[in-house]
Amino acid sequence: MIPGVPLLGKIGKKDFIKMVDDASRAYEREHKSLEIHMIDEVMDLFAYSERTLSRPGGNLLLSGKTGCGRKQATQLITHLLNMEFFSPSMSRDYSMKEFKRDLK
Numbered sequence: 001m002i003p004g005v006p007l008l009g010k011i012g013k014k015d016f017i018k019m020v021d022d023a024s025r026a027y028e029r030e031h032k033s034l035e036i037h038m039i040d041e042v043m044d045l046f047a048y049s050e051r052t053l054s055r056p057g058g059n060l061l062l063s064g065k066t067g068c069g070r071k072q073a074t075q076l077i078t079h080l081l082n083m084e085f086f087s088p089s090m091s092r093d094y095s096m097k098e099f100k101r102d103l104k
Helices: 013-030 040-053 071-080 096-103
Strands: none
Touching: 013 071, 013 096, 040 071
16 A cells, blocks of 8 residues: 555446546547547556556556557556656667667
8 A cells, every 4th residue: 555545446347438438538628539449458458557657656668569559548548647658759770779868
């Protein structure tokens, strides 16, 4: 238990989907349109990302094939948690030196 942080309880799948859908609508009004399909894998990503990022010092490094919804899901979660989202712009010449600079 972390001092000053309330314990979170379980919520049902329908309530979780409604919460994410409401947050998505609010994000779209303030920023840009999201094309997120509420399938089980994306909902798992939301839950995992929120659980990880809401901890003190929490951070994520996501990699994989494009088009899975990782970036948009994480943008939405960081918005809900009032955090800054950063995505390095990769190119063919992107090296470990640039990666370390981007992490700073």
